[in-house]
Amino acid sequence: xxxxxxxxxxxxxxxxxxxxxxxxxxxxxxxxxxxxxxxxxxxxxxxxxxxxxxxxxxxxxxxxxxxxxxxxxxxxxxxxxxxxxxxxxxxxxxxxxxxxxxxxxxxxxxxxxxxxxxxxxxxxxxxxxxxxxxxxxxxxxxxxxxxxxxxxxxxxxxxxxxxxxxxxxxxxxxxxxxxxxxxxxxxxxxxxxxxxxxxxxxxxxxxxxxxxxxxxxxxxxxxxxxxxxxxxxxxxxxxxxxxxxxxxxxxxxxxxxxxxxxxxxxxxxxxxxxxxxxxxxxxxxxxxxxx
Ligand code: SAM
Numbered sequence: 001x002x003x004x005x006x007x008x009x010x011x012x013x014x015x016x017x018x019x020x021x022x023x024x025x026x027x028x029x030x031x032x033x034x035x036x037x038x039x040x041x042x043x044x045x046x047x048x049x050x051x052x053x054x055x056x057x058x059x060x061x062x063x064x065x066x067x068x069x070x071x072x073x074x075x076x077x078x079x080x081x082x083x084x085x086x087x088x089x090x091x092x093x094x095x096x097x098x099x100x101x102x103x104x105x106x107x108x109x110x111x112x113x114x115x116x117x118x119x120x121x122x123x124x125x126x127x128x129x130x131x132x133x134x135x136x137x138x139x140x141x142x143x144x145x146x147x148x149x150x151x152x153x154x155x156x157x158x159x160x161x162x163x164x165x166x167x168x169x170x171x172x173x174x175x176x177x178x179x180x181x182x183x184x185x186x187x188x189x190x191x192x193x194x195x196x197x198x199x200x201x202x203x204x205x206x207x208x209x210x211x212x213x214x215x216x217x218x219x220x221x222x223x224x225x226x227x228x229x230x231x232x233x234x235x236x237x238x239x240x241x242x243x244x245x246x247x248x249x250x251x252x253x254x255x256x257x258x259x260x261x262x263x264x265x266x267x268x269x270x271x272x273x274x275x276x277x278x279x280x281x282x283x284x285x286x287x288x289x290x291x
Contacts, residue, residue, distance in 0.1 A: 004060040025284040026127025032192035040186045043123045043149040050115045054124040059088040064090040073114045125151040139179040157202035171230045180206035214278035222281035229269025238265035
């Protein structure tokens with residue numbers, strides 16, 4: 001069978017099928033066996049596992065997953081790659097290819113049809129132009145995945161795992177850390193892809209939390225507070241929150257609420273931990289403040 005991590009083989013396959021790499025679709029295919037194995041090992045695929053892959057490409061990662069899992073469902077947007085995939089995955093009966101845009105498909109339905117009610121794993125060498133919307137879609141929909149192992153841009157990996165008070169800490173860090181425990185498994189230089197992207201990359205493992213790390217009275221209020229704090233990064237926490245209060249803010253009341261939570265109103269939002277954001281959100285709910 002094909003050695004899909006060989007640049008020569010990749011080039012020949014693409015040429016024979018008359019397909020050129022589409023940069024706009026983030027088509028940087030893996031050509032490094034070591035990194036491929038690191039992704040699959042991090043996902044710890046067992047024979048009974050159900051896997052969702054985003055972006056099959058020419059089937060490099062798909063084949064590795066299919067060799068270990070019970071079923072791999074792989075979504076690929078580029079129709080031109082399907083004749084190649086028919087060839088490279090011809091000996092993988094446990095792969096189902098789905099043509100479509102992962103952000104536009106009815107994901108709940110796709111998962112129900114393929115995986116019924118069983119938990120599944122998400123493994124992907126993500127197209128970088130849609131990293132954040134893909135992550136947020138899967139997290140916010142509350143889909144029952146156990147773990148997500150994804151290759152992302154190195155700087156995105158830093159944001160996902162960032163701690164309060166660091167430059168990389170932001171809305172994405174809080175949202176991802178609310179739903180999952182993220183860790184960086186390995187970093188990868190641009191050379192592991194064909195063609196090489198302009199940025200370095202990292203494999204990130206996002207383990208879904210069984211229970212949220214903080215108790216929230218109304219999760220929407222928590223996310224509104226976080227968005228407000230990071231949306232106005234240069235403002236103090238007090239000014240950022242007061243400005244966004246529905247119907248115009250009462251700064252004094254907001255200051256009182258922050259002090260009651262033992263939070264200095266004059267700090268910037270990026271210093272707050274998940275627990276502190278939760279304390280503010282719960283206090284706002286208790287005081288009946290619409291936010
Ligand atoms: N899995 C392959 C690998 O590791 O070599 C390919 C990874 S490549 C970085 C990303 C793949 O995602 C490309 O094949 C691209 O066509 C596909 N893709 C891009 N946007 C997509 C979308 N919105 N929905 C599904 N697939 C997409």
